[in-house]
Amino acid sequence: MPVVVVTESQTCIPVSVAQELGVVVIPYILHLDDHSYRDGVEITAEEFYRLLPSLKEPARTSSISPGIFLETFRGLSGRADGILVVTIASTMSATHANARLAADSFNDIPVEVFDSGTAAMAQGLVVMEAAAAARSGLSLRECLEVARHAAEKVELYAYISTLEYLKKSGRVNAVKAFAADALSIKPVFRFKEGEAQLVSKRRSEEKARLFISRKVADHYRERGPLKVAVFHADARLQADELSSLIRQRVEVQGELLVTEFTPVMGCHTGPGVVGAAFL
Incomplete structure (x- = not known):
């Protein structure tokens, strides 16, 4: 079974590309006035920017919780040898720390959590490089090295x-x-x-x-x-x-x-x- 790469919706990797590479994308939660939406699932980027000027309060986001990461890991444990989580820069969000907490408490299969040091499509390119390595059959450790090398260059x-x-x-x-x-x-x-x-x-x-x-x-x-x-x-x-x-x-x-x-x-x-x- 292959290594699976997991990341967050803020990378904005096109859905078709994520599906082709087998990337699992976890959505952030967007809070828009009295409503909450899963980014990329219940609201698109285009819809978000259309709503933004009419909001009464500044839009907010929630970091992805350790529980959501754990739920994702459990869902993948039956079809993967290992999981590589590539996160937004730890300086920008608690998401990286939450992924580490989840990984530390999960023992079914090996999980590596990598701080990309970047965000948006720069992180997306790092994810795509790691996912391509996973699809070619490289090990979890090798995929991590590919991600690290890409993050240094991006x-x-x-x-x-x-x-x-x-x-x-x-x-x-x-x-x-x-x-x-x-x-x-x-x-x-x-x-x-x-x-x-x-x-x-x-x-x-x-x-x-x-x-x-x-x-x-x-x-x-x-x-x-x-x-x-x-x-x-x-x-x-x-x-x-x-x-x-x-x-x-x-x-x-x-x-x-x-x-x-x-x-x-x-x-x-x-x-x-x-x-x-x-x-």
């Missing part, structure tokens, strides 16, 4: 269209947010080793997309062909434009995926986020 760059939601969540100074919005500044972030780092401030979304495409191209010149995923929060046209810029500059290994940006993080960033993950 990069994520994204820009935020508006600071309104970060301001509401208290994650950015209100005065700075107002000044940035007034100047139409689009901050570009790099997410690496569990931290979001501000790497540029561009005066338009177009210039932000150009900056990101050049960053991808820089890595292409160093490494050669890259696996690339472009993601967006209710901004498909802008995502397609970024995809086109990347294709002009980079030889993409396999399909360039275009997917939605996770509502788990979109709660704080709002719609309009566009970015690229690659390794």
Whole structure:
């Protein structure tokens, strides 16, 4: 029986890709005013971003509990030799710690819990690499090493269209947010080793997309062909434009995926986020 890779819905791996690779995706819970939804099961990313502007209270999420992980492990124990859980960066969520608690109390089959150090489709690419290794018949320890190597290489760059939601969540100074919005500044972030780092401030979304495409191209010149995923929060046209810029500059290994940006993080960033993950 094979190794099974488990992850969370905030990776936003396309359903068809997850099914093809045999990845088990556990949904986060999204709290929208008086209602709660399982991310990707009871509400799609597209539906979430459509509802977001009309909410009375800021959207919230719940970390995946140890009990949910245990339930998942038990369901897999009859058809797997081992389980590799690839989680969001432990600096961002209690989910990693909860997965470890569950793994420590589960003895039916071996379970490894790996902190990807990243999130969204950067984590998704790490998951896809590990799942491909599992499908090729590698052992649990070997799949863990594949995930570790991918996590060291993977990069994520994204820009935020508006600071309104970060301001509401208290994650950015209100005065700075107002000044940035007034100047139409689009901050570009790099997410690496569990931290979001501000790497540029561009005066338009177009210039932000150009900056990101050049960053991808820089890595292409160093490494050669890259696996690339472009993601967006209710901004498909802008995502397609970024995809086109990347294709002009980079030889993409396999399909360039275009997917939605996770509502788990979109709660704080709002719609309009566009970015690229690659390794």
